[in-house]
Amino acid sequence: SSGEDLGVCECLHSVHPFASFNLYAIVVFLPFMSCLGICFNILNYKVYSQRRSTASAYLAALACSDVGVCLCGIFVIWADSTRAHIFSFDQYYVFILPYAIPFGNFFQTLSVYITVLAAIDCFLTVIRMSGVLTPRSIRILIIAVILYNLVTLWELEAVKCTNPYNNVTMYNLCPTEFRVDPFYITWYKGYFYTIFMAFLPFILLSVLTVLILILLRRRRPSALLNA
Template identity: 50%
Template sequence: MRECECLHEPIDGIAVYANLALIVVLLPIISIVGVVLNFFNIFIFCQQKNTAAKYLTALACSDVGVCMAGIFVICSDSLRAHSFFIDQFFVFLLPNIIPLGLFFQMLSVYITVLAAFDCFFSVYRGSHSESTRSTWAPRVLACVVISVAAYNIVQFADLQAIECLHPDNYTLYELCPTELRISETYILIYKGYLYALSMAFLPFVLLTVLTVAIVILMRRKEQQTKSEKLDCDEEEQSPVVLLLVVLLFLCCNLTSLLVNVFEMLKIRLSMEAEAILIDIGNFLVVINATANFFVYLASSNEFRECFHRGVQKFRKSRHRSLQIIRDQNFRIFDQDQVISHL
């Protein structure tokens, strides 16, 4: 039997405390909250008819996957270094769920880019573009989902679980890269240039240019007469929401961009600094997938009204359920009283 060569050892120094605080303690809590909040987003946006809601519904669906990946990929991978049981359990799951996590992360990126394009087009053309945008939105979303899936499918062949002999003379399974994953060509082209281009530079350039263009167009619209503004308030609300979503995305993904830039420029950081930056980047990615709910709640009147109506319906249904339970308990109590008198 081969000796173990890919053991997952814990990191040293201050990086271990950052990893425990951000990834092991805080990340699972935020991920669970993010899953719940994104289901609220899906429920609310499915009730809205505008084109922006279609993109935001798709974004909420992909963000559910990102939050789940925060628990089952990012957090579990860190816990593997501290627990033998978790390590041996996830060593068989990670080769399949890591590509899924990367799929949802890339999907969120490009749905955000699509939402920015839609935002720009709606601000540029106004209400006249709604029918065109509504027609093309499902088709474009389907093409993006298929393209992202096709790009990431190769990563299912990246890792494998192999039985090996530990230096302390017992057998276990370890997570090792496949021959494809250690290929220099694959690392340089697919994991290097293509990944940096598709997940860092291209989305950030597109989103930055679109954000600047949207802000310029919206400032020009603000110079219109007050009466014209009142007529456009409702249609301008969606671009504002989408613009805030894009800005949040740029802020939360800046750290991951910096890590990719350092790798591309071959800027060497210390092991601790690199590990901390990676943990911060992963933590902010999940924050981004969770915080969109608060952006919608703060900036969209329609979202706020739908959310409040949903909360009120839940309270009323809960109150009715409790009332029914109380009535049933009273009836049982009365029956017991009658039986005791008999």
């Protein structure tokens, strides 16, 4: 309405010194690489989905998750960079990004932990305990990843405001009060992200890889003696 009191836009795009590089690297090159990734992962899914082992089930699930990562690379990273150059596109996309970004976080987390599950399954196979993990484990993992990333739905919002440079009313993508809360930044974005997206996967994959290599190396001489 005419009496509506709008605040000044505080989250406007800033001019980056590498704007030209960003334009070519993300707006042009990223969609090409993402499309390649989608094609190759669809091919991987068709190959692994026809096999019956649990390892193949994890690799097929990983291919699906990576397709999601590639799609979100286009719809989140590409779109976020493109909207800085096209105003009309920006005004539509500020309503989509608050929901698209959590999908990107979901697929990113899912790909990391499917890889961890595949490594655990490989280790269990080496120590002759195959069957402990089943394809049902993937469904449990998906639920856990959804719960972990659910809070990111409340991180961003489209705010109606006035551009101080040209006095034009527009919608601007801004962090919510929830996103800038110190407790949330410290624990979820700080400790939780560091532990669950960096430290824990790295430690698990490193330890499992070393153990698998040691066990296979010890088993090889005995296999040769029995031959």
